[in-house]
Structure formats: structure tokens, C-alpha cells
Amino acid sequence: MSADTLLPQGWELVVGLEVHVELQTNTKMWCGCSTEFGDEPNTNVCEVCTGQPGSLPVVNAQAIEDAILLGLALNGGVAEVCRFHRKNYFYPDLAKNYQISQYDVPLIHDGHLDVDVVVSDDAGEESIDRRRVRIERLHMEEDTGKSLHVGDTGRLHGADRSLIDYNRCGIPLLEIVSRPDIHDPETAQAYLRELQAIVQALGVSDARMEEGSIRCDANVSVREVGDELGTRTEIKNLNSVRSLGRAIRYEAQRQVAVIEDGGTIRMETRHWDESAGRTETLRVKESVTDYRYFPDPDLVEITSPADRVEAARARLPELPAAARSRLAQAGVVREQAAAIVGAGTLGWYDDAVRAGGDPQLVANWLAGDLVGQLAAAEVTLEESGVTGAHLAELVGLVADGTLSTKLARQVLDGLIEERGAKTPAEVAKDRGLEQVSDEGELRTIVERVIAANADTVEDIRGGNAKAIGALVGQVMKETRGQADPRKTNELLRELIG
């Protein structure tokens, strides 16, 4: 759906996103507790992350380094000096009754992210529109514990009690706040996906939405074109890129309906209900002053001198956007380039191309059949043992006619089974998967088929050229699909005359 059909004529949607990224450090932000996902509840907990009297938080240097790296990837400036504040509120997922966060001086300020959105014109022609979303700030804070709501319904509303696991409490968390530069759901989705790809490329987080290591809240408002910004609502519980798009669409239309009915929008936090497909009031927002931010006296200032920032910049790897355009320049189609970069299989692509593989042919496998074959074998590409060199060899074998695409798929299955212990040529040989393109062998088979199908041969000689397909089929049957179709055709035509 395009922005034009989302809202009635004359209305404009305005969205800003707050994305939280859990860093993949070994330890928490302020203490040496493990950050391992899925450990037994309350086993990675100590005096510091539960705020016991007399405990002292100490900054995790790695977390700061990772945050600066991400900030630079998002074209942000690094604060020469920044500090931590306490954000005070009572909620049981934080045992301290405050969250250590940043307030007046965030670690990173004023960045931006360019995202590509596929748009189609009136004729249905698709093109790419590049849009810039400015980033106001990126600040460091700590994650909260995980609540399990139990009771009659098991849902947030109507739960009898909440059970808290503090393992997640204190894990380094980055909050990335965009400016309200987004005007349609597709751009919001593209922004979140691109952010996820960058975070993964940097290796600072696995950024898995389903595990909550990347989370997104959307600030949504509507206005009549040309007006001041309208009152916004904050939408929470967006658990997928799809939810983000659906929730923005729903909320925008709800707000327009309320205003057109003569109502007003309240500044509030709303909860996205994925199954019902709607947002519901969660709470009216507390004002910022109610959080009573003040500098945390337990922590000292963090400085980032220019030389250290430049050293970090030099460590930036190739970012997804650059990788995608590099692949496109090598002739890889756009969707496949995006799939390869998004799936983190760029390393295999590069190795394969370096080993002489044709870029587009390698991409066909990496973004195509191989994905399904790995899924069927229930292994990751890494675990499969399939290397870039294997892929280069495989596409070579198809190109020179040794393997048909169908046989190549079987060779790949074999490679996965052997965990890459053999080369594609060896697998093909061992399993007898090579195409029969040996002239002599194939000629014998073709002669036999011609002799056994005199009627069809007469038919062809009588002018029914299409009937040759039946004979090709017979040859394929005789060779269990391993005959080279092109050569078979040539031989049939030659021998039938």
C-alpha cells in the first residue's frame, strides 16, 4: 500500500522510531554477570544488577566500544564527554527502582540512515526510492528483567501476579532515537530492517526480534498537510517488522478517524495486539520530569578523544548498503544481493567469486536453492561445511555441462551430507551424478531408443518435430536423468536425419 491510499486526502503520517538493541557482550553493562540468553531464571544475577546497598557499578568498556562503532556506522557524532543518569521509576523489572541511562548528553548524536524503499508508479513499474531518516541520538542504558504474567488469563491485563527473572536486567542496551522523518509504514520497516542488518554486520548484537535482542517502539502522529506536528502516541509490543507496518497503519487510521469525529488524541502509550490487529491504551505517559533524572553518583564521565574515535572508524567493516551495491555492480540481481547480505552469507559469496565463480550464478544458489536445501537438512551454511570454493566449483560444473541444475542440487545435498569433506566433483563422481555427455555412451543409448520407437521416428520424419520430446524423455529415463539434454537433442536429430 502506498502512502497515498493509507490516509484520506490531505492527511500526513509522521513516525519516529525508538529502537533498542541489546549488545552481545560477554557481561552485563555494570557487572561481570553473564548475558547468555536462555539460562535458568535468576542465575546470572549479582548485588550490582539487583541494586543491593553498597554495590558499585563499573562500566563495561566493550559495550562503549560497540556503541561507538554502531554510532559511527549510523553517521553520528561521538560525544567527547558524556555521563550517565538515573531514570527513576517503580516497576518490578528493575530491582534498583531506577534505570541507569543517559539524559542530557548521549554517547552519540546527530546521525542518519539512508534506506531504500521499493515504490511502484501508476503503471506498476517498480523503482527504488532512497530516503534519509535522521537519527537524533543513540544512548547507552541497561535492559530490564523479564516479567512472566501469570493468572487467569496469562495476559498482561487480568494477570494475578508477575514473576520476575533478573537475568536480562543490566544487559547493555542501546536506544536509537530517530527524528520524525518517516511518513509511511514501508519506510519504517525498511529503516528497522536496515538497522538490523548494520548491527549484525558489525557483530555487536545478533539483533533477533524473536529473542528481543532488537526491539522497536513507534511514535505515531497524524496531521493535516502543512500543519504543526500532531499529538503522538507511542506504540509498544512490536515483535516483528511486519507488526511494525501493521501497527503504524492501524494507528494512523485510528487517529484520523478520532480527529475527523471531532475528538482529540491523547499522549499515551498503546499496546499493539498482533492477533486482534489493533492498538489499545496501556497507560497515559508520565512526563519526563516525573522520572527525576539526575547524574548517577556511582559512575564517572566517559571521554572519547578524537584519536580513539578515528581508530574505531578505521575498524568499521563494509556496511550492508555498500555490500549490496557492490554485488549489484557485479551483476547480481537486487533481491538476491539483499538476501545474501541480509542472511550474512556474503563471506561465502566473496570466497566463491574469488575462486572464479560467476557472481550471478553463485548468487542464484546462495539466495535460492541452497537456502531451502540447508533448511531441509536442518543445518546452517556454516555447519554444512559448504565453502565458497565448493560453490564456485559447482556453478562451473553446471556451466560446462557436467551437471544439470537438477543433478547439481543432488550434488549439493551430498556435499551437505558429507559436511563439505569432499569437493562437488568428488561427490558427483562417487554418487554417479555426472551427466552422460560422453558422445560414445550417449550415442549407444540414443540408437537403442530410436530402434525401440520406430513409430515415433516415422512421425518425426513425417514432419511432427515436436514428437522428438518423447524420445528425449526416453533417453532421460534410460540414463536416470543424467543425459545432457542439449547433446541428446543434437544426437537424435543427427541420427533421425
Next chain:
Amino acid sequence: MALSEDEVRHVARLARLSLTDDEVAALAPQLSEILGYAEQVGQVAAAEVAPTTHPFAPTDVARADERRPSLARDEILAGAPHVEQDRFAVPRIVAEEG
């Protein structure tokens, strides 16, 4: 600066303190006095002196990203009002924060 009784009630609510009307009446002037005391800093603060958040000035106290043993679960759960499924059990939550 004088704090109104409403402001005292508001701050008390944020701190989850329940105060009687008498207590509010007694605390308003006391808190105002404390604020006034702190305000004296403003009278001596000079424009050329940057605000400080610390009485001492080290920066960049940080630690390496190395794991240290956590507490035993029994020990940490000993501080819980109620325990259920190895978690801290608390009354139901009416609104989400964060």
C-alpha cells in the same frame, strides 16, 4: 523556593510514599528549607565554572568484558517476598514501564 502542598503530594506519589494531610503540611516548609539551602550554590556559582556532577574528577573508570561468578540463586531469591518458578513473584502489574 517554596514548595506547595500539591507539589509535596506529587513527589510523594512518585516516591510511592503515603502521607497524611498533617505530614504534608509539616513537610512542605521543611522541604522548601532544604531546597533553599541547596539554592545557595546558585549564588556563588560563577559563569566560568562548569557545573560538576562529582566531587572528584576521574573519568573513564571501566572494566574489561570478563565474566565473574554471579550469586547463587538461592541467595538472591532469599530476598524475594515470594518465589514462584524460581522467580520473584510480585503483585500483578497494571501498566508497563520502560
